[in-house]
Amino acid sequence: MSADGWVLATDASKLYSMVAAARGLGGDVTVLAVGSRSLAEAAAVAGADRVCWIETADDVPADAFAATVGEILSAAKPRAVLAATTPQGRALLGAAAAALGAVVISGLVGMAIEDQFVVVDRTNLEGRVVETMATSAPVAALFAGMAQVVPPADARPAEIERLAAEWTSDIRIEKTEPVSGAGTGVSGAERVVAVGRGLKARADLAVVQGLADTLGAALGCSMPVADDFGWVPKESYVGRSGQHISPRLYVAIGISGAPQHLDGVRDAKTVIAVNVDPDAPIFRRADYGIVGDLYEVIPQLCAALTAVQA
Amino acid sequence: MEADATQPLVEGWVCVKIVVIFKWARDPQDAAVRSDGSVDWRDARMVPGDDDPAAIAVARDLVASVGGDTVGITIGDGDATWALARGIEQVITVPDAPRLLDDAATAELLAAAIRWVGDVDLVVIGDCEAYPGVPAALAGVLGWPAFLGASGAAVADGRLVATRRSEDHEDTIGLGLPAVLAVAATSAEKHPPGMKEILAARKRPIRVVSVAELGIDPLDRLQSRGTRVPETGTARIFTGSPASTARELVAALRADHLL
Numbered sequence: 001m002s003a004d005g006w007v008l009a010t011d012a013s014k015l016y017s018m019v020a021a022a023r024g025l026g027g028d029v030t031v032l033a034v035g036s037r038s039l040a041e042a043a044a045v046a047g048a049d050r051v052c053w054i055e056t057a058d059d060v061p062a063d064a065f066a067a068t069v070g071e072i073l074s075a076a077k078p079r080a081v082l083a084a085t086t087p088q089g090r091a092l093l094g095a096a097a098a099a100l101g102a103v104v105i106s107g108l109v110g111m112a113i114e115d116q117f118v119v120v121d122r123t124n125l126e127g128r129v130v131e132t133m134a135t136s137a138p139v140a141a142l143f144a145g146m147a148q149v150v151p152p153a154d155a156r157p158a159e160i161e162r163l164a165a166e167w168t169s170d171i172r173i174e175k176t177e178p179v180s181g182a183g184t185g186v187s188g189a190e191r192v193v194a195v196g197r198g199l200k201a202r203a204d205l206a207v208v209q210g211l212a213d214t215l216g217a218a219l220g221c222s223m224p225v226a227d228d229f230g231w232v233p234k235e236s237y238v239g240r241s242g243q244h245i246s247p248r249l250y251v252a253i254g255i256s257g258a259p260q261h262l263d264g265v266r267d268a269k270t271v272i273a274v275n276v277d278p279d280a281p282i283f284r285r286a287d288y289g290i291v292g293d294l295y296e297v298i299p300q301l302c303a304a305l306t307a308v309q310a
Numbered sequence: 311m312e313a314d315a316t317q318p319l320v321e322g323w324v325c326v327k328i329v330v331i332f333k334w335a336r337d338p339q340d341a342a343v344r345s346d347g348s349v350d351w352r353d354a355r356m357v358p359g360d361d362d363p364a365a366i367a368v369a370r371d372l373v374a375s376v377g378g379d380t381v382g383i384t385i386g387d388g389d390a391t392w393a394l395a396r397g398i399e400q401v402i403t404v405p406d407a408p409r410l411l412d413d414a415a416t417a418e419l420l421a422a423a424i425r426w427v428g429d430v431d432l433v434v435i436g437d438c439e440a441y442p443g444v445p446a447a448l449a450g451v452l453g454w455p456a457f458l459g460a461s462g463a464a465v466a467d468g469r470l471v472a473t474r475r476s477e478d479h480e481d482t483i484g485l486g487l488p489a490v491l492a493v494a495a496t497s498a499e500k501h502p503p504g505m506k507e508i509l510a511a512r513k514r515p516i517r518v519v520s521v522a523e524l525g526i527d528p529l530d531r532l533q534s535r536g537t538r539v540p541e542t543g544t545a546r547i548f549t550g551s552p553a554s555t556a557r558e559l560v561a562a563l564r565a566d567h568l569l
Binding site for chain 2: 061063064066067070085086087088090091093094095096097098099102103104105106119123124125126127128129130131132133134135136137140142169170171172173174175176177178223224227228240241244248249259260263270272273278283284286287288289290291292293296297299300301303304305307308
């Protein structure tokens with residue numbers, strides 16, 4: 001048995017991974033791209049069978065097309081629809097779910113079809129467990145799998161079908177301003193060293209800055225260090241309401257790993273954590289970790305790095 | 311000074327009725343995960359999410375600037391006085407609301423409570439990281455526009471104007487009502503209520519409504535087949551002396567071509 005799946009795309013991140021996840025149903029996969037022509041072109045090489053495209057205007061965000069997306073999905077009636085966990089992706093998914101009468105699941109990492117059931121694996125409880133769920137209803141799911149950076153080598157471009165869609169809501173972009181600090185510091189850096197509440201005093205920032213200098217990394221922090229203590233400029237704090245970064249190497253020093261923070265490093269390639277608490281949530285996101293006092297570990301880490309760089 | 315709920319303070323803007331949804335989920339950190347991957351919630355209660363104070367602050371500020379009413383809605387065993395102590399004028403609580411796996415079913419329940427309140431212009435909800443599907447599903451069920459991930463909201467030229475930050479820019483977006491506004495906190499709560507506000511909150515009205523009174527029969531169409539510990543993403547943890555762990559980590563990073 002197979003079933004069709006749709007992917008709602010408002011940006012190009014994780015497109016390939018979402019199409020691959022929808023392939024788990026064994027049927028055709030359609031990407032509905034809501035955005036610019038470049039988004040539609042990215043969708044066309046993401047491995048889908050079909051790409052439908054709704055072009056947005058400069059002052060009309062993708063969210064404004066939620067009702068239209070619901071109407072399109074209501075007519076297509078796929079068994080499952082996926083979207084990224086961005087505000088725009090979620091807005092479209094909510095309308096699609098209501099139109100399809102679908103269950104709504106977050107954290108999807110994989111899906112399959114078994115008889116009349118869609119079987120979904122989702123990450124839950126801040127990544128501590130993977131839960132398998134089943135339903136005979138249509139599924140609307142927010143995707144939480146990893147981004148696949150390189151497009152599939154054998155992907156043949158799909159034809160782009162432009163839809164003449166009207167938006168019915170009055171959502172308008174009134175103003176767009178660059179975020180202070182964007183493009184500098186931690187934003188766009190290949191390596192980032194960030195510090196959290198494990199740091200005891202502002203003067204001790206020099207210790208962490210030393211590690212950043214040794215690694216050739218930008219210095220960032222978790223929200224309390226910038227917001228509550230004011231030890232680091234607000235432009236440098238990493239988290240859901242701060243900078244969302246995707247460095248090749250991210251070193252979290254004295255950061256417990258609250259969900260608010262982890263959301264900002266979701267796309268970091270490799271995460272290293274140093275924390276005195278072996279049960280700190282950051283270790284669940286980390287690829288490497290040292291359990292220890294940052295004041296004792298960092299000088300030794302600098303020494304070890306300097307030794308191999310010599 | 312408190313706003314007069316019957317008189318608009320901004321020309322061209324009518325008084326609004328704002329519903330704030332709070333304490334609608336359990337905190338994932340209250341769940342224990344056993345070594346076999348099974349989960350024990352240990353009778354965890356509905357608790358305020360990290361974004362709930364920010365949602366309440368946005369609703370309170372909107373009413374303070376344009377006039378209107380705030381009504382809080384909580385489900386399950388959430389403590390209603392938590393919102394009343396933060397300036398919400400009255401609270402509707404649905405104590406027999408079941409815990410549902412399906413975010414759409416949770417949204418149906420919340421939507422029924424919103425309809426029960428009636429004549430609602432704006433729903434404000436904390437954009438909880440652990441349950442990102444609920445605000446979106448709620449807007450879908452209500453058939454209202456959704457503005458999610460908002461960092462703030464105000465009134466300008468008679469329209470709701472909300473801000474949303476992305477990686478490198480901040481959009482200011484205008485939208486009409488009714489709408490669902492999901493607020494993501496940009497900082498921890500600055501001024502939690504003191505004992506005076508908490509005591510005063512106990513005198514404010516709380517209306518208890520049953521699921522049956524809402525006229526719905528919540529149905530969970532999702533079945534959990536179990537949980538397991540993730541197979542991937544486990545950190546290579548180094549323990550021991552600071553010197554040895556530092557050397558081992560650097561050696562591992564070099565071996566994996568990360569330095």
